[in-house]
Amino acid sequence: MAATPMNQLSALVNNMFATGLLDEQFQQLQMLQDASAPDFVSEVVTLFCDDGERIIGELTKLLEKSSVDFDRVDAFVHQLKGSSASVGAQKVKNTCIQFREFCQQKSRDGCLKTLDSVRTEFYDLRSKFQTLLQLERQIQGFYPK
C-alpha cells in the first residue's frame, strides 16, 4: 500500500514541512477542514494560488516601469505576505518580509531580486499545492462522503 493517494499525500505534505515550504499554520488549516467544510483546504489553497499569481503579475508590471511606485509595491507584497501567512507558506512569507524591507529602502534591484525568488518559491509551492489538491480529490473520490 505504498502508493495510495493517502500515503502520497502525507509524504508530500511531510516533505513540504521538512523543506520549510509550509509551517504549522497549514496543519491548522487541515484541522479546520471537517464535515461542515469538506473542501476548506482546497478552497483556501486555490484562492491563495490565484491571488498570488495575480499579485506577482502586478508586481512584475510595477517593477518593470522606470519609476517604481514603491508604496503600491509594498501594498501588494503585504497582501501576498498576509495570504502566505494564512496558508502557512513559510518560505514565501519570509521572502515577502525581505521584499518589504527592500521596498522600504526603495531598492529596485533588491526588489527585482527578491521578486525572482518569490516567484520561484511561489510557483514551486503552487505546483506542489496542485499535486496536493489532486491527491485530495482522488482521496475524496475514493472515500466519498
Add this chain to the structure above:
Amino acid sequence: MFYLSALFGTIVISIVRTICKRGKQSNKLCQDEKLLQIPSAKISRKWSKRALLIGVVLGLFSSMCIFSSMYADVVVRRIENLANMCDERARMLQDQFNVSMNHVHALAILVSTFHHGKNPSAIDQKTFEDFTARTTFERPLMSGVAYALKVLHSERERFEQQHGWKIKKMEAGDQSHVHDYNPEKLEPSPIQDEYAPVIFSQETVKHIISVDMMSGKEDHDNILRSRATGKGALTSPFKLLKSNHLGVVLTFTVYKYDLPPNATPEERIHATLGYLGASFDVPSLVDKLLEQLASKQKILVKLYDTTNRTSPINMYGSDFTASGDLHRSYIDFGDPTRKHEMHCRFKHEPPLPWSAITISMAVAIIVLLVGQIIYATLNSLEEAEDNYRAMLELKGRAEAADVAKSQFLATVSHEIRTPMNGVLGMLQMLMDTELDTTQQDFVVTAQESGKALINLINEVLDLAKIESGRIELETVPFDVRDILDNVVSLFSEKSQAKGIELAVLVSDQVPDVLTGDPWRFRQIITNLVGNSMKFTERGHIFIQVHLVEELKRTKIVFDDISAQNREVTDNPDNTMPCNTLSGLEVADNWKSLENFRMFKFSNDAMDAINLVVTVEDTGIGITKDAQTRIFTPFMQADSSTSRTYGGTGIGLSITKCLVELMGGEIGFTSKPGVGSTFSFTAIFKENRRSPGDIKRYHSEPTPSDFQGMRALIIDGRCARAEITMYHVRRLGIWCDLAATSESAFSSLLEACNSSSPNLVFVDKDVWGEGSGMALYRSLVDLRLKGTHKSSQAMPKIFLLGSSISPSESDYLRLTGYGDCIRKPLRLSTIAACLRKALGIGVTRQNSRDQSLVLRSVLTGKQILVVDDNAVNRKVAAGALKKYGAIVTCVESGIDAIDMLKPPHTFDACFMDVQMPEMDGFEATRLIRAVEKKINDMIQTGELSAESYRNKANWHVPILAMTADVIQATFEGCMHCGMDGYVSKPFEELQLYSAVAHFLETNATDPSS
C-alpha cells in the same frame, strides 16, 4: 541679681527655642521638597543669627549689671561698717570723756565743800595733791587737775601776801621751751580786773600753781563761759604746757552756794568762788581708747574741733590725708558751744570685689559658651541644609539618569529587535540554499547567536520595563497547578535529556484558583527552573508550592526534617544518602525562609493567599562571595560561569524585580558542590467566584473519568512518593502507599483478589537503580508461572521514569498490563496515559480538548471579519466557524462600517489593520463615531430604543488582526477605539484570551 539671672535665663531659653523651631520648620520644609523655599530659610537664618548676637550682647550686659550691683553692695556694706566702727569709737570717747568730766565736777563740789565751806579750809595743796593722785584712775584721760581761785584786783595784794607768791602771767608764746618750763621765770601778771591764780594742783601739773589762768586767752574765755553757764566748758585744742601735747582744758566753776538751775549769768558770776580746771590730753586719750578696741588697725581716726566751721582744728590723727570713704561722727563733750567731730577712714584701699568679679565673669563665660554653641548649631544646621539640598539635586540627577538609562535600554532593545528579525529571517533563508557543511555550520552558529541575542534583548527590555515601572500586573483568575504543569512541560525535554528528575508538588492547602498575574508568576518560576536546569547535571530539580501559613504551622516539624539531609542509616542497602527526591544532599532551605517578612509578620488581609515557592536543585551551587551579587543585573556567579554555561546573568535580577512587584521576597540558600534552593513568596487573592472562565495552558481533565479509583503507589523514597500521590490525587484517585517490596507484594496480591486498587504506580528506581522494572518483571514471571490465576484481573501497572528505553516500553506494552509514564509528571500526561491504558475517551483528540474551551466561547456568535485579502478572510472565517461562530466576511473598512451601523446582530468584529483605502484604525474610529451618535440620540430620546433592539449602549467589540503581535500594543488599539488584538493567523491561546474577555458574559454555558 536673681532677677537679672532669671532674665538672662529666659533670654537664653527663648533663643534656643526659636532655633529649635527654626530647625523643625526647616526640616518640615526639607521634607516637602516642593515647598523648599531657600530664600525664606536664608532670611530666617540671618534673623536667628542676629537674635543670637543680640542675645549674647544682652547676656554680657547683664553680667556687667550683676557685677556693678554686687560691687555697689560691697561698697555700701563697707561704708556701713565704717560708720558703725566710727560711731562706736565716738560714743566710747564721749562716754569716757563724760565719766572724766563728771569726776571733775565732783572734784569741783569737793573743793567747794571742803575748801570754801570749812573755815579754816580742810584742803591745802598737800591734801589736794594726795587726793587727786589717788583718784587719777577715775580720770584716766586727764593729764592733770588744778584749782584756781577767783581773785579780784582789789584783793590781789592780800592774796599775794597770804600765799606768799605773786600772781604770774601765763606765757603762751614760748613754745620751744615748754619742756624746761619753769614757773619761777614767769613774769608777774599784769594788772587786771580779776585774776584766777591756781592754788591747788595735781602733782603732774604742779608747775602751774600761782599762774593766772585768766592771762591765757583760751583759759580766760573758758573761765568766763563756765562761770556764766554753770556747766563745764571746754577750750579749743591747744598745746598744753610742758607736755606739749594737744589738749583741751575743761573748766568747772565753784560757786559759793548752790544756785538754782535757772540762775542768771550775773547771779552766777557773783557767786563764783573759783575754777576747777582739768586738762585732757587728747592724743593719749584717743590712743588709749583705740587701744581697747578691736580692728584698730583697719581704720584711721581723726578728731576735729569744728566750733569754727571754716577752719576745723585737728585734735588727733596724723595729717596725711588718706583717700577713700570718710565717715563723720559728732561727739558731744558736754559743752554746747563746742562742736567736735570724729573722722574715720579705712587705712587700706578697699580689696577688689572678687566674688562679684568671679560671678559676673562666670555669667559672661556661660553666655559666650551658649552663644558659641547656638552659633555652631546654626552653622551645622545650615551646612546640613546645604548638604541636603545638594543631595536632593544629586538624587534627582541620579534618578533622571536611571530613567534615561531605562528608556535608552528599552528604545535600543526595541530598535535592535526589528532588524534582528530580518537577520534571522535571512539566515533561515540562507540555510535553505545549497551550502557545504562548513558554511552550514557557520550559518547555524550565526542563527544560534542571533536567537541568543534576541533572547537577551527581550530580557533587557523586560528589565528596562520593570525598572521604569511600566509593567503592570494583571489580576485574572488562574490555576496554580496548571501553571506549574506548564513550566514542567517546558523543561521536560531538557530534563529528560540531562537525566535530571524534575518534579512539582503543590500543597493541597493551596486553593485551586487564585487571582493574580499568572504570566509573571510563570515567568519567575521558569526563570528559576531554567537557572537550576542550567547548573544541574545530576540529581533533581524540585518545585514546591506551599502556603506561608502552612509552613509557619509546621515549622517545628520542618525543623525536624530539615534534616532532609540526615543520613538514612537504618537502610544500609540504600546507596543514596539523603532523604530527598533524588537522594542527593540539598541546601537547607529554612534558613532563607526564616528571613522573609511574611514569616515574621502575619498578613491579615482577608482573602490574601501567601504562597511560598521553592525551587531546589542539586547543581553546582553558588560560591560564598558570589552569593552577594547574584541578584545584580549582568552579574553571574563568576565570569567563568558565563563561559561554561552561557547566559547573560540578567534572569535572576528580572526575577527579583518581578517577585518584588508581586509583593513578595526572594531568597536562596546555596552550598557549593551541593546545590541551591531558591525560595520566593508571592501574594495572590483567593478567587471566590465561579472558576468557569479561567485561562489554562492545559485543558482541564474530566475528573469523572477516574473518580473513585484506587491506586497503589510503590516507592521506597517518600519524597518521590509524595509527588506521585499529589499528581494522582488530582485526578480524583485514592492513593495507598507501599514503601517496601514486602508490603508492595502483599498489597498487589490483595489487589489481584479484590480488584482494588485499579492502578499501581511504580517508580522505575523504586529501591535503587532499575529496581522498579525488576519488580515488574518478577510480577510478570509470577503470572506466567501460573501462581496467580489468570482469570483474576491484574491491576494496570505504570512504571514512572525519566528515561525509559523503547525496549522496556515495548516489554511493558507487550505484557499487557503495564505502561510507562515518562517523567516529569504532570496532570495531562498522566491523564492521557491512564486514558489510553484504561480505554477511556480514546477517541477524543487532544486538540479537540483544547479547542473545546474556545468553542464554548464562540459557539453561535455572530462575527464580522474584515480583511481585504481573500485568503486571509477565508482562513479567518474557517477558523472561527470551526469554533461554532457564524461568520460574515467583508472586504473593506467601508463595508464594515455599513455592516456595523446599529442596529445589527454582530457580537464581535475582527478587523485587519492594514487595508487599502481605509485601514482598520480609521474604520474603527468611524464605527465608534456612528455608535456614539446613535447612543446619544437614544439617550436624548430622538431615537426609540425599541428600533435598536432595546440596547441603549451600542459598542461592538472590535479586535485588530495583525501579523505582528510583538509590535501591536494594547494602548495603540485602545487609542482608536479597538478592544484588543489577535494574531494573524489565529493562535488558539491568543485568540481565546482576546475573545473570552468580551464574550464571556453571555457564553458561560456553551450547551445552551
